[in-house]
Amino acid sequence: ERAVIGVTGLGVMGRNLARNFARHGYPVAVHNRTEAKTKALIEQFGAEGEFLPAETPEAFVASLARPRKIVIMVKAGASTDAVIEEFAPLLEPGDILVDGGNAHFADTRRREKALRERGVHFVGTGISGGEQGALEGPSIMPGGSREAYEHLGPILEDIAAKVDGVPCCAYVGPDGAGHFVKMVHNGIEYADMQLIAEAYDTLRQGAGMSPAQIAEVFRVWNTGRLESYLIEITTVVLSHRDAATGKPFVDVVLDQAEQKGTGRWTVQTALDLGVPVSGIAEAVFARSLSGHAGMREEARVLPGPSGDGLESSFADDVEQALYASKVVAYAQGFNEIQAGSAEYGWDIDLGAMATIWRGGCIIRARFLDRIRAAYEADPGVPTLLADASFADELSRAQRAWRDVTVAAARRGVPAPGFSSSLAYYDALRAERLPAALIQGLRDYFGAHTYRRVDRDGVYHTWWELPGQPETRVDV
Numbered sequence: 001e002r003a004v005i006g007v008t009g010l011g012v013m014g015r016n017l018a019r020n021f022a023r024h025g026y027p028v029a030v031h032n033r034t035e036a037k038t039k040a041l042i043e044q045f046g047a048e049g050e051f052l053p054a055e056t057p058e059a060f061v062a063s064l065a066r067p068r069k070i071v072i073m074v075k076a077g078a079s080t081d082a083v084i085e086e087f088a089p090l091l092e093p094g095d096i097l098v099d100g101g102n103a104h105f106a107d108t109r110r111r112e113k114a115l116r117e118r119g120v121h122f123v124g125t126g127i128s129g130g131e132q133g134a135l136e137g138p139s140i141m142p143g144g145s146r147e148a149y150e151h152l153g154p155i156l157e158d159i160a161a162k163v164d165g166v167p168c169c170a171y172v173g174p175d176g177a178g179h180f181v182k183m184v185h186n187g188i189e190y191a192d193m194q195l196i197a198e199a200y201d202t203l204r205q206g207a208g209m210s211p212a213q214i215a216e217v218f219r220v221w222n223t224g225r226l227e228s229y230l231i232e233i234t235t236v237v238l239s240h241r242d243a244a245t246g247k248p249f250v251d252v253v254l255d256q257a258e259q260k261g262t263g264r265w266t267v268q269t270a271l272d273l274g275v276p277v278s279g280i281a282e283a284v285f286a287r288s289l290s291g292h293a294g295m296r297e298e299a300r301v302l303p304g305p306s307g308d309g310l311e312s313s314f315a316d317d318v319e320q321a322l323y324a325s326k327v328v329a330y331a332q333g334f335n336e337i338q339a340g341s342a343e344y345g346w347d348i349d350l351g352a353m354a355t356i357w358r359g360g361c362i363i364r365a366r367f368l369d370r371i372r373a374a375y376e377a378d379p380g381v382p383t384l385l386a387d388a389s390f391a392d393e394l395s396r397a398q399r400a401w402r403d404v405t406v407a408a409a410r411r412g413v414p415a416p417g418f419s420s421s422l423a424y425y426d427a428l429r430a431e432r433l434p435a436a437l438i439q440g441l442r443d444y445f446g447a448h449t450y451r452r453v454d455r456d457g458v459y460h461t462w463w464e465l466p467g468q469p470e471t472r473v474d475v
């Protein structure tokens, strides 16, 4: 019973997570369904720390100190249920099962409830940062009971990424909260990448710049407020040349983006919760559109605009459009976390979520400090757009944001992220929305009723009667 923690599922992520624990001095029990992976881990990396390999779940469980802490790192879905079924009977009340896979938060809620009834803590945990993050310090978003976090938290905080000495790991909230936050993190990641892609496309097609020139633009942007991992690697990818053809790498890659589903979950969940996450939704739809090869092939005959190129000083405007749209996407994502937290009673600290995303994960960025500060200044701020410092930046960006959106449309460059984020900004700040007309139409064809700006109550207009009288229907 030497192992402080155990990892079962030694794929790409599990293996590196186990090594991360070992490198931090924790004796770590390791187990994998196919034993060869366990052996390979010991052979290759056994010298990095104290590993306790186990052939069977029984031996694995027996090697763990109590309360046992077991991290499951297997393919999300049925595999996770299979592994839980295998291990749960071997555990005792107070033991802690951690699911570090990309589970849907609803599955995590179900699993947590079932295990709680057996006295076992189930900690659905978002882990971001990919293979390298798992090894060198990921961003960790653990849900589950506070009691479980008391045992587990210090170890996870130890192996997490650090920014200014602060670990990128904090207790998120009960049951599915950790996986929910990870889901929204991935949705925001989709939006971030879509906006970067639009900035690139606008500069390439609109301003006629080469990938190498655009790489340089991104390099400069990465020294300013956009500084982030994704902007940094955009420079690397755009600078890269294909060895076989000598062409820019971006020109030899098939332009059909794939997805594993967490972006889609973010949007589906937002639809259920009634939270407008248009920037994230556009990013998911843009990926799915890119994959419709047949439809795109047939539509290629449609004419586009004719016109001159844009000036390269335009790049400064694109930076503003990218930044402003990014603020909108994050504001929408944080609203979704806020809504999920309210719906499920999680009491999530939004500022803390921005804090744990500052390092380790794919969306790590300087910008997240600003979000943390905004929630520290006013934890109840209904939208980040209303935070004084973001509002100020958006108002200064808006001229360029509008110009780039217009220019993209004029040039025939699709920029759904820029334009939908701008529409969201304009809709939120609007004095009056045409939703009033929609209410009128609904009342006309379906007697769906409406409320008035000048009086309380619910009303219906008798559209078919002479004089079209109105009555109050809620009394």
Ligand code: NBP
Pocket (backbone or CB within 6 Å): 008, 009, 010, 011, 012, 013, 014, 032, 033, 034, 037, 073, 074, 075, 076, 078, 079, 080, 082, 083, 100, 101, 102, 103, 127, 128, 129, 130, 131
């Ligand atoms: P891999 O595909 O590398 O490994 C899958 C692991 O699941 C293997 O250890 C495999 O065992 C095990 N497994 C499967 Br599949 N079915 C099983 C079952 N029925 N019983 C027991 N073990 C089973 O996955 P990965 O990329 O390490 O991802 C693991 C989890 O981490 C996923 O949920 C993923 O979404 C999540 N995640 C991945 C990343 C990333 O960047 N890759 C980032 C963040 C989160 P075997 O060796 O016997 O086949």
